[in-house]
Amino acid sequence: MTQGILYCVATPIGNLEDMTGRAKRILAEVDKVYAEDTRVTRNLFTHFGVQNTLASLHDHNEADRVASIRAELEQGMQLALVSDAGTPLISDPGYKLVHALGQEGFRIVPVPGASALVAALSVAGLPTDRFVFEGFLPAKPSARRKLLEGLQNEPRTLVFYESSHRIADMLADVAETFSAGRQVVVLRELTKLYETIYRGSAAELVKQIVTDTNMSRGEFVVVVEGKVQDESQGQLEAINADKVLAILLEELPVKQAAAIAARLTGLPKNQLYKQALAQG
Known part of the structure; x- marks a missing residue:
């Protein structure tokens, strides 16, 4: 029997028009789709008229799913992996599964599409030839500041994801740790109705977020200039x-x-x- 394939399928981060034709076809044709949240993916399926079997794969059950998914691939099944939005494994579940299957020689196929990381870099206006992606910073202030301190001399552009209830504190820590003059771009609600891009020094954005209530609403990508050597x-x-x-x-x-x-x-x-x- 021919061994199966696992497709890692990117889905929109906001604007549903960013769903690729290939992604829709793969999700409709595979034998089963593993989703971070089946309710979110079911809504996506409904919008595009996709009908398929859904099963959950998230941070709490991923390790337990590896054996059963391996068995399905050995039976020749075609499977897909999606997260709630964007590209699987980019600050989303799937690493344990893909790592294990890759080590065992299973075929894993990327179906590229939307990614908040790449979208942010494409419009931030900071150097993109070399960059560091740090994902979400620690929730605890002390741990967050310690991690930022370790990055304060990093010359490459830095990219972070951040939530609405921590964005103000995160910007304040960047201003204090990196320097008030470090250039920062805050990208809010990318591809969505209220998409907004804020540009300025760390100190300027710390002041702005105090008076602009919209600046702390939604989902964020924060792009920070690397340290410039004089x-x-x-x-x-x-x-x-x-x-x-x-x-x-x-x-x-x-x-x-x-x-x-x-x-x-x-x-x-x-x-x-x-x-x-x-x-x-």
Whole structure:
């Protein structure tokens, strides 16, 4: 018997017109659909006229579902996995299942579509060549601030999800931890009727959320500028690296000197290797 397939199907994050034709077809054709909340997915099915068997797969039962889903795939069944909105596994259930099945060689097929993460990055206007996705921050203030402190020197653009009852505190923590001038983009209710994008420094948005009651309603993606290294600091690091390389090259081959210099300065090894060649 041919082994089955698990399709990871993206669904709209708000605007139902973002549902792809392929996603509708797959959800109608598979033997069963596993959903984070069957009630939410049933409403989606009703809107698009999809009729299929639904079963739940959420944070509390996912580990227990793996064995039965494995058995269904071994029988040749075609299955789909959806979350309440957006792309499965992106701050949603499914990791344990997909990890286990992937390790065992089962075929897992992505059916891409809406994603709040990608949608936010596409309009935030901050660098997108490199970014870090942190999902939801811890609910406890102390844990949230500790995690942010660990990210305060991160040079890549940072992306977070946040809820309405924590957005104000989260912005205040960003302003305090990263600096009041750090640029932030808050994206509220993406693709929905009241979609709104707020741009400004962390301090400006902290002030705005106090007076704008709509700014703390709905679901949020928060995009934060990475730490920008000032020019003088970069020049200082280059000078220090030159000194370190000069000393090491007196005793060591170029490749070894560059590797040790990278460990001492934190600068890229390839960059230091080129500097060492130039000095030699």
